Amino acid sequence: MHMPEPDNDVIERRDEICATLRTIIPADCVIDSIESMRAFDSDGLSAYRQLPLAVVLPETVDQIADVMKWCHQNGVKVVPRGAGTSLSGGALPLADAVLLGLGKFNKILDIDYDNRCVVAQPGVTNLSITNAVEDHGFYYAPDPSSQIACSVGGNVAENSGGVHCLKYGLTTNNLLGIEIVTIEGEILRLGGKHLDAGDYDLMGIMTGSEGLLGIVSEVTLRILQKPATRRALLVGFEDTTSAGKAVGDVIGAGIIPAGMEMMDGLAINAAEDFANAGYPRSAAALIIVELDGPEVEVDTLIDRVEVIMKNAGASSIKVSQSEEERTLFWAGRKSAFPAVGRISPDYMCMDGTIPRRRLPDMMIRMASLSQKYGLRVANVFHAGDG
Ligand SMILES: Cc1cc2nc3c(=O)[nH]c(=O)nc-3n(C[C@H](O)[C@H](O)[C@H](O)COP(=O)(O)OP(=O)(O)OC[C@H]3O[C@@H](n4cnc5c(N)ncnc54)[C@H](O)[C@@H]3O)c2cc1C
Incomplete structure (x- = not known):
């Protein structure tokens, strides 16, 4: 650096x-x-x-x-x-x-169900937003894997995403308004409680600007109604290339899952040791697909995804039968960082963005680089959105 x-x-x-x-x-x-x-x-x-x-x-x-x-x-x-x-x-x-x-700015200022939004100070953690509204059947969709700790101000500055961004968008798509303090010390309000405020999209410029354009001092976030049903599939593959291709096949069939994540063999076993989530240990790659919506729609989509996965060469498919099982499927994926920390005294985390269709090529290249340099690589990623 x-x-x-x-x-x-x-x-x-x-x-x-x-x-x-x-x-x-x-x-x-x-x-x-x-x-x-x-x-x-x-x-x-x-x-x-x-x-x-x-x-x-x-x-x-x-x-x-x-x-x-x-x-x-x-x-x-x-x-x-x-x-x-x-x-x-x-x-x-x-x-x-x-x-x-901004650690002292840790209060939720307003929960406005009529306008389906939450106004919060920037130091409030991402997960606190969902925690504050879930009793009323709402949630905040962008869910970086660090959501238990990261702040909503940091989410705006990084335009953060997570598992659910494939279907529900990044922070920028769920942000209605912000208050900022400019570098000169002026306090400005951009946007408000509704989508698409008038004037230039200055909030769009602030979102993802990594703290370089000013301080985010308040955020207004859109909350969504929790889907009626959520179910997940655990799909094992004997090779990473077929798994990478299957990801594109699902999207290409017109299905936008609520989340679609992929892990390779090293990551599968590290996560399984950590979380006992029932992952197929012998698989070379694992795809977790989550579908949400009305029950009848989810059932239909599960059937369609199963067919697509089988055609792509899946070696095992497990469908969650309860909310507990769905949460367990995710427990392994969500603990990927600490899980990898247990198999190696030190590791370097690298983020990349790969066009969906090139995932199979990327997996092959990662394997050959890993072999060439004698460095173990555990691949874990938001596969659906590349
Ligand atoms: C285990 C783990 C998993 C992660 N998973 C994801 C993931 O799935 N998706 C994802 O997008 N990211 C992920 N991240 C990265 C990180 O958590 C996010 O980018 C998060 O949004 C950072 O928030 P923070 O509050 O920690 O910000 P910080 O790390 O404190 O700051 C991040 C940047 O934002 C600026 N900043 C912070 N607060 C403000 C503010 N109020 N006003 C202006 N600028 C500000 C800082 O100057 C800095 O440039 C992960 C990190 C970890 C450790």
Whole structure:
């Protein structure tokens, strides 16, 4: 990773900068001791570590605006941070920048069932949104595998997706409105409680901008009604090429599953050791397909997917017979990260985007690279959307 040369003039002004920040926001919201800043020195890409100039943990939007304004006017960079689960170094501090943590913005502000939306502060975790509305039969669709920890502000900054994005879209497709604090310290509201607000799509520019254009200080998220039925299939294959092709066959038949994930042999066994989900240990590849909707529609689609999988060469097919079994099918997939951590003292996580039709080629190439360099590779991915 290329890191820019730090601005030594700013680093030399550190004590003065921290003292000033303590006059702008409550003094205990500024952290500058080395020991305390260690907790913020990396994100999910933990191969890279860097202490920031200082950490600020504002408590109100006005405080965020005051920090941004002062930093902008005094040539001090700011790196925003949500929960620090990003895998790309997005929340990695810079030696000459203030790290602005949003951990104190952890409240759900409004649940509006009439408009089917939730207004939340940016530090609220992704899963908390579904937890807050599921008793009323609603949920928030984008579900990154880190949903128990990652923040909705971070989701906006990364335009995060997950298993259900194949059918229900990424964060950008489920975001109705945001409040932002610009780099200059101005507070702006974009969008609102309804889809397709007028004017230029500035919210679209903010979504996925990785904290480079401003601080997301509030989000309004669309919630969906929970489908009447959800069922999943576990499909084993004796070779990864046929499995990769089967993914395209399902989509090509006009079926958009609620989720379609794939794992290869190493990942299957690591996940099975961890979660006892009933995965076929001898399979070279496993596809998990979830279908949701009215019961009669789901039953029909399950039959159609079974036929497609058999024609593609599936060696085993298991269909969930209860909600508990469906959850168990997913338990292995959702624990893929810690499961791989158990088979290797260290590992590197790499994300790629592969056109769906090229999945078989990618699997072959990964296997040959793995053999050539003597490095084990466990493949786990959102197969349906590449
Ligand atoms: C085990 C694991 C599984 C994962 N699975 C997925 C997955 O399935 N799909 C997926 O998309 N991602 C996944 N991720 C990556 C990560 O969890 C997401 O990108 C998540 O959205 C990051 O949220 P965060 O709150 O942790 O953000 P951080 O890591 O704190 O920050 C991420 C970026 O957003 C910026 N940022 C954070 N908050 C704000 C804010 N309020 N305003 C402006 N900028 C901000 C930061 O500067 C940084 O550039 C996974 C990570 C892990 C560790």
